[in-house]
Amino acid sequence: MPQQPPLRAGAARNPSMADVAQRAGVSHQTVSRVLNESPLVKDDTRERVVAAIRELGYRRNNAARMLATNRSGRIGMVSAHLALHGPSMIATAVQGAGHEAGYQVSAIGLLEISEESLRDAVDRLLDQAVEAIVVAVAHRDAIHVVRGLSLPIPVVLVQGVTAGEPMAAGIDQHAGALLATEHLLDLGHRSVAHVSGPLDWIEATQRRLGWRHAHDHRDLLPGPEIEGDWSAASGYEAGTRIGHSDDVTAVFVANDTMALGVLKALHECGRRVPEDVSVVGFDNIPEAAYFWPAITTVDQQFSDLGRLAVDLTVRALEGDEAPAATLLRPELVVRASSAPPPE
Amino acid sequence: MPQQPPLRAGAARNPSMADVAQRAGVSHQTVSRVLNESPLVKDDTRERVVAAIRELGYRRNNAARMLATNRSGRIGMVSAHLALHGPSMIATAVQGAGHEAGYQVSAIGLLEISEESLRDAVDRLLDQAVEAIVVAVAHRDAIHVVRGLSLPIPVVLVQGVTAGEPMAAGIDQHAGALLATEHLLDLGHRSVAHVSGPLDWIEATQRRLGWRHAHDHRDLLPGPEIEGDWSAASGYEAGTRIGHSDDVTAVFVANDTMALGVLKALHECGRRVPEDVSVVGFDNIPEAAYFWPAITTVDQQFSDLGRLAVDLTVRALEGDEAPAATLLRPELVVRASSAPPPE
DNA sequence: CCCTCGAATGTGAGCGCTAACACTCGTACT
DNA sequence: AGTACGAGTGTTAGCGCTCACATTCGAGGG
Incomplete structure (x- = not known):
């Protein structure tokens, strides 16, 4: 009696590229090409592959992809004081802009500003294999710590930024x-x-x-x-x-x-x-x-800032040499609480 | 002349378990055991391994780990209206509680509530191989959509929850x-x-x-x-x-x-x-x-809610059968704006 | 009719880890 | 002395993908 192949107990495995390939009658590599939008695939082959993908409910395994490419498509963000308006707006904006740029964004909100908590946050982000880190913490000490960290990946600052500073975006x-x-x-x-x-x-x-x-x-x-x-x-x-x-x-x-x-x-x-x-x-x-x-x-304009920051990050990832800080100009909104002095 | 092994162009590879193993004079599996805190490692072996890890600045490759274990240690959260106090507090709380429970939390903030945007968010989370999804969107339609999604992973609701509902936590x-x-x-x-x-x-x-x-x-x-x-x-x-x-x-x-x-x-x-x-x-x-x-x-008490939601999620991941909604009780805070009627 | 060439596809190796199992001891029991 | 056993360690085979390269195929030129 032939021995059963060792199946992982429990749940049925998710379909893999090989499964899709078999169903479409092509090699796994062709499936990969379709997924990566290679132009080197004939149209009807592509269609068969796409159909197979849909039929099987196939979803590419990102872990395997990361392992093979040594890239994560993920950027990290560390923020703090999310109960305050500014920080929370910035966090949301960076997150949104990151998605728009095709990155996944991992955010960590610091509960307390200290060298230790900051290092810890960065550590957690590195564990997630982020390709860059956006630091949105305006606290003086935090910025010093970050500057002194010398990480193997780009770090972009988006708060507490001065004009001309490299790898930083901010509002003036x-x-x-x-x-x-x-x-x-x-x-x-x-x-x-x-x-x-x-x-x-x-x-x-x-x-x-x-x-x-x-x-x-x-x-x-x-x-x-x-x-x-x-x-x-x-x-x-x-x-x-x-x-x-x-x-x-x-x-x-x-x-x-x-x-x-x-x-x-x-x-x-x-x-x-x-x-x-x-x-x-x-x-x-x-x-x-x-x-x-x-x-x-x-x-x-926080959302502009988010976009700016992500833009900077992406440029850094693409090898651009540390571009200097861009500062956005805020605007005055006049309402009822200001008027000429008495008399 | 012996051929050079094919090196990936550019950056020096990060150290791998094999590198650590070699340096410590053990097998990569022993390194793995140390990292996973297996008790089956002699103390002095462990020390040598730990030393090697530190010396090389080794960091475990999570993609490989995910690939091998078929687990991500990540839970997803979809929220909306983060400019509002409640939603933003809940998002922060869930994020924090998730970290405390040893999970990474991927958050997606919806810009607009629609079946499409919701499906899209869930899709992005599934791409990240989340093990469960916490939905923090109180909009009626959103909840219907989510309920009708029949995902292969647990989904926990934390807003717009009624007592007795399965897989949900909320404030009454x-x-x-x-x-x-x-x-x-x-x-x-x-x-x-x-x-x-x-x-x-x-x-x-x-x-x-x-x-x-x-x-x-x-x-x-x-x-x-x-x-x-x-x-x-x-x-x-x-x-x-x-x-x-x-x-x-x-x-x-x-x-x-x-x-x-x-x-x-x-x-x-x-x-x-x-x-x-x-x-x-x-x-x-x-x-x-x-x-x-x-x-x-x-x-x-939003932070309690966050903890509750994550707790529920973790229980679901551990195979607990859909526990019913727990509702936290809010409290009245009396200040100066309320008084007996005139006369 | 053969050869060339580029387009389209397939093959094999390897990314770094864990799981399963195999192995080597020293110790304790017969 | 021989056996059994468990603690401690090593070996091997994948996980599902991409990369580099090999192969096939068909069209066009000599």
Whole structure:
């Protein structure tokens, strides 16, 4: 009695290229050619193969393909603070752009920024054989760690980026802050206060710098400065302090969420916005127009950024020499929360 | 002259198990055993292998492993509307819980809900050889499509779930709405208006039902009902209409973002919150406490949900027969926007 | 009619891993 | 002393694909 071939216990195996080949009466290589859209296949052969594929419900085994080609078609992304508007928008945008470019995107969201967690995330991505890594973490330390990692694959930065930096794409935070502050100065304010983000975030320092420079350009002295942590709570606290100092007529808040807190605090201090105090935010979150009052803010094109980042990544994978950072320009959106100073 | 072995042009190959084995003076299988933590390896052998791994910077080739084991260690997730608080929180939570459980998570965010886009997403996930799929799309149609797909792998639902449903986990929306509405009725309101989410979202209908039932339980007639689309803009519009009808003293809004719009509209109509009108939201977004006034809302434990969903998925992968839906209970968070009716 | 050449297809090896089984010991039992 | 056994290790055969090369086939030129 002939011995049964050793079958893997349980489930019936998925059809393989060989199965398709047999059914179509061709070799497995021809099936491979069809799948890879080689022009060297006669039309009627191709049709028979395609039919066989459909009939068997064949699906190419990507693991085998990866093994043979030594490519994964996958890029990794590490992000953090996904509860915040910007980071989450960027993550979504990169993911989408990656798919559009034909890559699978593996995302890892850091719960905590530390050298260890970052290394761990990168490690997990390397385990997945990603061909490149997009780092969307704006924290100062994170960027240093990443820069010092010297990975065997391209690494692209998309947050906390400065002009000219290699392998990086970003939105020009400095320009955005300049826009916001100049808008207030143009309205006639002699000085603008600032509620910044946490200053270990590169973007927070860049926005802060833009705010200062706007004053410098006009030989004006910047108003008081309070460091927040992006949260509405910190904005509220900052707003309370601002509400108590009568000489502040304008505030540039580094994001809309903090601005929400600032608005609330100003209301509670009995200061009207924009009659007594003008407030400008940053991010243009979808709710910004429904703050009380609707808030003037700075809009960033995140989806463009995602596309840009993926573009850069793909170029790097194709051997292009480290292209320098491209910075997108944000835009000011004027709403009801900014007006000329009282009197 | 002996012929050179055919080397792949370009980059030096990554070290393989064979390289490690050679360096450690063992067979590749022993290396495999060490990597898989087999107890059948003597301690000093293991140490030599570990040392060799470190020295060579060896990293196991997952493609080869997948090919040999016919397992991917990857689960897929399809989500949608990631700009909204709930969906984005759930996506993050599932991702995190998946990692904790030792799985890689491939997420696809739908840009548009349609049978085609859903099929496409599932297709892409199957191409990645995911072992199971978590569907986090609360849209009615999406759920129908998914249910009708009959995939060869487990599918777990985490939104738009009803009690008792197999392979599903969720948060009890009906109970949350009941909580919110009863809170208002307890305060003495005779009837509560409702700004619902779009009614093709299961969760919107569930919240609406909870609101109705709360009235039914007390033989009261529910107040007027307006359908929104989760956005602050739609909330604003609804709020404007509510602000014009003097008999409404309480509103249950189906999410906090719309509630923000409602608040703004009520302010503009000159109706004070909570003195004239009480407002209760849903979601407890981080900004909720900084609305003007801070809003009473319903809190959902998304991270628990993520863990629950992954747990379910893993159980299904281990052959457990389709366990029924578990619903988590949301909690009411009382803040300043709800108070007894005027008089 | 043979030869050439390019288009179309087939063949075989090998990617790096795991599973199954074969083997070699030393130890414990008869 | 011989046998049995299990711990520790090695050997071999795939997993399903792509690559490089071999082969076949038909059309066109001498």
